[in-house]
Amino acid sequence: MATALDPHAAIAAKAGGLDDGVLRTADGQRLDRALARSSRAARRRAFFLVAPLLAFIVITFIIPIGQMLYRSVHNDGFSANMPQISAWFAENPVGTDPGEDAYAALSADLLASAEARTIGVVGTRINYEMSGTRSLFTSTGRQVRRGIEPPYREALLGINDDWGDPELWGAMRNVSTPYTDGFYLASIDRTRNAEGKIVQVEEHRRVYIMLFLRTLWLSALITGLTFLLGFPVAHLLATLPMRRSNLLMILVLLPFWTSLLVRTTSWMVLLQQQGVVNDILVWLGVIDDQGRLQMIYNQMGTIIAMTHILLPFMILPLYSVMRTINPSYVRAARSLGATSWTAFRRVYFPQTLPGLGAGALLVFILAVGYYITPALVGGSSGQLISNMIAEHMTGTLNWSMAAALAAILLGGVLILYWIYDRLVGIDNLKLG
Amino acid sequence: MKNTLILTTALCGMAFSASAQEVNLLTWGGAYGNSHLEAYAKPFTAETGVAVNIADADNPATPIKAMVEAGNVTSDVASVEYADAVRLCDEGLLEEIDASKLEAAEDGTAAIDDYIEGGVTDCFVGTDVYSMVMAYDDSQFADAKPSTPADFFDLEQFPGKRTMRKGAKFNLEFALMADGVPAAEVYDVLATPEGVDKAFAKLDSIKDDVIWWEAGAQPPQLLADGEVSMAYAFNGRIFNAVQQDDKPFNIVWDGQIYEMEGWVVPKGAPNMDEAMQFIAFSTAPANQARAAEFISYGPPRVSAAALVGNMEGGDEPMGPNLPTYEENMTNALGSNLDFWVDYDSELNERFNAWLAG
Numbered sequence: 082m083a084t085a086l087d088p089h090a091a092i093a094a095k096a097g098g099l100d101d102g103v104l105r106t107a108d109g110q111r112l113d114r115a116l117a118r119s120s121r122a123a124r125r126r127a128f129f130l131v132a133p134l135l136a137f138i139v140i141t142f143i144i145p146i147g148q149m150l151y152r153s154v155h156n157d158g159f160s161a162n163m164p165q166i167s168a169w170f171a172e173n174p175v176g177t178d179p180g181e182d183a184y185a186a187l188s189a190d191l192l193a194s195a196e197a198r199t200i201g202v203v204g205t206r207i208n209y210e211m212s213g214t215r216s217l218f219t220s221t222g223r224q225v226r227r228g229i230e231p232p233y234r235e236a237l238l239g240i241n242d243d244w245g246d247p248e249l250w251g252a253m254r255n256v257s258t259p260y261t262d263g264f265y266l267a268s269i270d271r272t273r274n275a276e277g278k279i280v281q282v283e284e285h286r287r288v289y290i291m292l293f294l295r296t297l298w299l300s301a302l303i304t305g306l307t308f309l310l311g312f313p314v315a316h317l318l319a320t321l322p323m324r325r326s327n328l329l330m331i332l333v334l335l336p337f338w339t340s341l342l343v344r345t346t347s348w349m350v351l352l353q354q355q356g357v358v359n360d361i362l363v364w365l366g367v368i369d370d371q372g373r374l375q376m377i378y379n380q381m382g383t384i385i386a387m388t389h390i391l392l393p394f395m396i397l398p399l400y401s402v403m404r405t406i407n408p409s410y411v412r413a414a415r416s417l418g419a420t421s422w423t424a425f426r427r428v429y430f431p432q433t434l435p436g437l438g439a440g441a442l443l444v445f446i447l448a449v450g451y452y453i454t455p456a457l458v459g460g461s462s463g464q465l466i467s468n469m470i471a472e473h474m475t476g477t478l479n480w481s482m483a484a485a486l487a488a489i490l491l492g493g494v495l496i497l498y499w500i501y502d503r504l505v506g507i508d509n510l511k512l513g
Numbered sequence: 514m515k516n517t518l519i520l521t522t523a524l525c526g527m528a529f530s531a532s533a534q535e536v537n538l539l540t541w542g543g544a545y546g547n548s549h550l551e552a553y554a555k556p557f558t559a560e561t562g563v564a565v566n567i568a569d570a571d572n573p574a575t576p577i578k579a580m581v582e583a584g585n586v587t588s589d590v591a592s593v594e595y596a597d598a599v600r601l602c603d604e605g606l607l608e609e610i611d612a613s614k615l616e617a618a619e620d621g622t623a624a625i626d627d628y629i630e631g632g633v634t635d636c637f638v639g640t641d642v643y644s645m646v647m648a649y650d651d652s653q654f655a656d657a658k659p660s661t662p663a664d665f666f667d668l669e670q671f672p673g674k675r676t677m678r679k680g681a682k683f684n685l686e687f688a689l690m691a692d693g694v695p696a697a698e699v700y701d702v703l704a705t706p707e708g709v710d711k712a713f714a715k716l717d718s719i720k721d722d723v724i725w726w727e728a729g730a731q732p733p734q735l736l737a738d739g740e741v742s743m744a745y746a747f748n749g750r751i752f753n754a755v756q757q758d759d760k761p762f763n764i765v766w767d768g769q770i771y772e773m774e775g776w777v778v779p780k781g782a783p784n785m786d787e788a789m790q791f792i793a794f795s796t797a798p799a800n801q802a803r804a805a806e807f808i809s810y811g812p813p814r815v816s817a818a819a820l821v822g823n824m825e826g827g828d829e830p831m832g833p834n835l836p837t838y839e840e841n842m843t844n845a846l847g848s849n850l851d852f853w854v855d856y857d858s859e860l861n862e863r864f865n866a867w868l869a870g
Binding site: 197199202204205208209212214215216219285286287288291292295353354355378456457460461462464469472477479 | 600602603604605674720723724725727738739740851854855856857858859860861862863865866867868869870
């Protein structure tokens, strides 16, 4: 049977002169083994070909993301430099009143840390949990270096009576282990109080949940707007004769190729109060000079500029899918009595879904992580969560917090991707 | 050809022998780095024969951290912001600097007494003072001109939008000063919850009319575009816009908040002696004053203020344009770093919540 299927093998078997029912190659080896060997070699060669790319992805993508996720739960700034008091917290459960032994451990750690010049690191770590504590640690460290005598409790309270504050001891307990969920709690406006219970932070400090919701809402809105604006454009491009559609395609691609910063600043020139749009409106008499519209440095600016910048990401996948739709289907529907709306709704539109899904997913995911445009034109009401991540990366240098916020964002995007897969099917995603 | 070869070899040999006497300076580049080159490096080499090799960084604090942690230090002196100096010093990444080796003032006052408060710390010697000031577009206000922080918050008398730096720092202090808190008490008030509430309440009064800037170049641009009538911005940027682009901007010094930049020595610097020699030379009053002629940042030494001449290449007297000029220092506030390291995250969170709400 197999002989008939593979003439080469049959010839090889004949040439080998062996006819025991097992197919062999010209040099007498079993064909199945030879095949397996050669396909193994081919696989190895293929692997070597993609190895550079694989290494690139692992080094530049998977490892950094892994490190970021690790950083969001791991911060040993306190526990590594204050080993004795960390051990005391491990031995004594929540609610234990710190006695002389705890203060002795704390004093020894403060002295060692001040001499090793790591007290700044310790203070920075605990300051994330409780504001105002960094200088307590650094200044006490300086005084402890000058000498400290037992009883340590009195000595430390003598330096600063904040050392008796139960809230401070609660904060120290929270940071006494290298692994923590504190940054994730902070990312959803929660914190642990002195008794170790999870509570909401004070009302005037709650900002992250609101920003996450705003980011999701604005991203969804921008995705919707790009769909409304992009769908007719893509349809036009797909149905025009090639010569004319190519010309129009340039108009889509030119802004796409232009630097993001240039496009954003162009919108600033256009939309600001002394800008082109306002000038034209005043000149036309639509508004008077005092009533110039505030179209930028607020949420509206973010929406307008981001919709424009992300529009090509919607148009291009839609276009590529629409190009392949056979116009005779719609014609057939019409000839069978469908109105043009019905033909569109039941025949044409469903066929564009793979492109629409790809475009919407692309635009939404890009919008969720957008940074430069909201930073420049967003004003106070158009900021997104990415601006807060950037602030923690470059401003407060609280990288763990930035990592926790980014991880939540990443998790949200993955969940959306999963939902999309369940509803539409990721196989239906077409980018071109 | 042969001659050229001999010549280059000889030159290389000379360069090599000269390299025993050198100091590697890490600074910021741009107009600021140029002031270091012209006012410090060139005269220092002329006087001592020690070569100064200048390298630039976006923020020298970052390479210092990297260099020291990697154990491969190539810079001897670096210019950093005060906040970074304290942070790096706390982490043990800097050499301590012996302030007694700095040059005394002409009248014999020891350097450490000649400096404004905080100008010399364990690891840091100040080179210049820059500040956050309010500035306005002269053409927007025909009659009365704004002259105090309170005027910045007075939308009735001085209409038009404002621009302020996005963040809690500077704005809370400024709001308190506008609310009548004297500069000397600002941080005491701000350390209390009522004080913070008070500052936010004051900011609330102009919230709808503020455009928030993030990059230093934005405020002069917003003023020039007519988007805002007043700005709270870095003094050097406003000064440059006035001098180079001929903009009708005026600076109001009342309510300025100043900060310092200065020298640090990374731990394990290869040429420690030359580094100290360079620091002593560049922070001598006359040289500090000279640097202020290249850029509108003031000398942090009291005795240097009187020595500042005209702007380099012009006839504009530089003195009155500096944050440290005596008349500009009435009701001036020194930015309190310890306060901000402690309350940075809390106040910024609150600021962001306030901004978003």
